Amino acid sequence: MKLKLVAKHVGALGIAAGLTIASFSAQAADTIKVGVLHSLSGTMAISETTLKDTVLMLIDEQNKKGGLLGKKLEPVVVDPASNWPLFAEKTRELLEKDKVAAIFGCWTSVSRKSVLPVVEELNGILFYPVQYEGEESSRNVFYTGAAPNQQAIPAVDYLMKEGKVKRWVLAGTDYVYPRTTNKILEAYLKSKGVKQEDIMINYTPFGHSDWQNIVADIKRFGSAGKKTAVVSTINGDANVPFYRELANQKISAADIPVVAFSVGEEELSGLDTKPLVGHLAAWNYFMSVDNPANKEFIAKWKAFIKNPKRVTNDPMEATYIGFNMWVKAVQKAGTTDSNKVIDAIVGLEQPNLTGGVSKMLPNHHITKPVLIGEIQEDGQFLTVSSTPNLVPGDAWSDYLEGSKDLESDWVTLKCGNYNTKTKKCLGAAAK
């Protein structure tokens, strides 16, 4: 009798214990973790901090809609501090320790290149929201920022046609993105008949602050009688002393216009924009685009960040598109498993904030419109030119020898760098 009682009690205890353990593990599996990998300090903090806040806002909004697959989304924010090797370390931490379902991060191409081997090794997913130089297409990365054919080439076309520019200064920060973009642009300009002596290329380190002689050289290069423009791939806070020096040496946009690829509303908010009026930027989104979806996004952003003076910019829109595409892909696949999400996401469409609909292509790029804008006194852009349709992103530039035969297709060819001439996959093919 006593044994039966004891057995009953033990049984009850066991069931209770089992239930508790089960509920614990259910609680532990109650959230989906999302990694946020943006520099919150260092030379790139001026550009990247706002993207961290954007992801937090999107997660918050998604949770208000009921989360994803019935679970709440939980952000895991790390600060790689503009330190490129630290980006790789933090990625490993996010994927191995925190087991995030997807990472939204990186800005500079060197940070992305550092992260790439880690995210491929651990089969994670990275959404990269910034314009870049192309020449890459990884199975684990989704490039929601502009490829050169969605930003650099159309900007040069605009300057050649509308600006009647004949001489070109390609000024950039010394790392992979400006170097590769300038290679592409140099090849493109030469293919359009521009001579070598009409192209001046210059590189400076991150954070460079002594622009005196470089700007004097630009001034000199521009007074040879032909209309000159500067194509700037200068990144980070080096832009501040650069534009200041342009203003001090009295180079106005009407004399030598500067079109920048890495200067948006966020960077302008820290500058005195009066002397910069008329200088240009090429993006796929401007805060000033008049559109109900954009107005709603801006209102939500200002309410979330509790500051009516904050601005929105192109990488924020790219983050928005990437995040929503990821949510749709997870819902379509029914799981956050990387392989299933990667297969589900190609072909998905997401309305962007400028009135069009972006689509995820087999090369893991999206379709985007190209907008050229002039800086206004209030730090906003006035759109002076835009493509009528959305341009599909091309990972492998048609203007470089090593890449014009390459194609990326992760759906049918299952390869990121497939040589169409030799019919061979140059890199690791998908399994």
Added chain:
Amino acid sequence: MMIVTSRFFKLFIAACVLCITASSSFAQEDTAASESPKDFAGLVQHLAIGSLFERGETVKKLADLKDQRSTTIISALEQGTLYFDSILNKVAIKNETGNFFDAISQSAISSDISNFKKIPVNNSLRNQLRSLLAQLNLSSEDESVRLSAVKRLLADGLDDDSATILNEKIKTEKNKNIQSSMTIALALYQLKNPDEKIRITAVDQLRGSLEPEARSALTETSTSDESQAVRNTAISALKSIENTVSYYRFAENVFFGLSLGSVLLLSAIGLAITFGVMGVINMAHGELMMIGAYTTWVIQQLFPNHIAYSLLIAVPTAFLVAGAVGVAIERGVIRFLYGRPLETLLATFGLSLILQQAARSIFTPLNRAVSLPEWMSGSMVINPVLSITYNRLYILIFGIFIFILLQLILKKTSLGLKVRAVSQNRTMARAVGVRASWVDALTFGLGSGIAGVAGVALSQLTNVGPNLGQAYIIDSFMVVVFGGVGNLWGTLVSAMGLGIINKFLEPYAGAVLAKVLVLVLLILFIQKKPKGMFPQKGRAAAD
């Protein structure tokens, strides 16, 4: 859907009726009633509507009116002070004080101005406006306006009409500068004249000119002109111009080198005192400069309406703040580590990390925007090839001033006397009654204070953030090691020298490689003269 469209349709009809009645009433007021407006008031109203291209056309018509008021309107549009209120249907100009004036009637607008939107222009329209304004401004009363008008005509190139106008104006022009610019513009025009003699006279007139347009026109003439004589004259004129230009370019490079040198001097001179006089390796020196830069920002936040004076207030404040931090470092950390250079290096390195993180916590990791006072922006144009930016010029003068001040302190004050005594022979100085430990603290404070003042100068040139110190610490040590630790003159010579070498290498090697080369040259120099250029002499300095 149906309701919306019918409502919209009704609104559309109403708008059409309004437009028709408005334009018909307009037509009744004007003497010339036509589709596109032809009179001043009509054209001004038309400016506010339509595409950028249409705006360009309207501006041309406004200029053709030859109305004095057109010039005001066009220059307002170019400067971005022309506004339009679509509800009141008024075009207004905003003057410097922020008041709006009706563009047509010149009367002040006192009613609600919140609906006024700026009339937008883009770069090509701005170019068009500048050229138009140049032609209109030729008859202006203001000399500087006339001069910039002539310079713009020079840059754009003359056509037959503007050449005739200039030929008329040059006879009555009293100002020498404007007259010579007019001569150059006319000479450039004459380079296309079919008469060979006139072309040669034109080339001779362009001989001394440093304007870039003159140079490019002469280059073209020297290669493509049909007459051999004209080509030869052009070639010789070009040669003399190129000589003058290269002389001025050299002077410009020297100025760039000196201005970089002055920044290095300001950064290094504080270190020269602490390292040179006391033998203390202070790795937190960059952070003391950062403290000075942040002090400037704080002063600007406290007195937002006095940006012009903010720097004058910031200099002594930064000196005191950074000096106080320096004394605290000396009393708190360095005092215990005298004679142990490695430990001092480690301790001060740790301090620099603490100070950086403190800055991140207090001021956030993002850069802080320091405004530049009006008198620091812009440049002084000496001639078309040489212009000197004011901020660099003032920092150069300021650097030399600080250097002289420091020399005076060290040579003429009693503190300076005690500092020199302690650095030459500590035991002897103590024996004659100098309080060596206090002198150490004050010397460190002086060096740190100067670093703070350097930070104020740096805030005008570069971004103010927690990493500001790291960008300048290596350069500061380079200057002190190169110059030798005995002598402040060594610091001056080495700072200016390194600045000039860097700036002369930059055009050939690029910014990154120039820095590398300078470091390599420095290492080679140190092999030969380990104590630097001006080493300390005397028996006490034997080690």
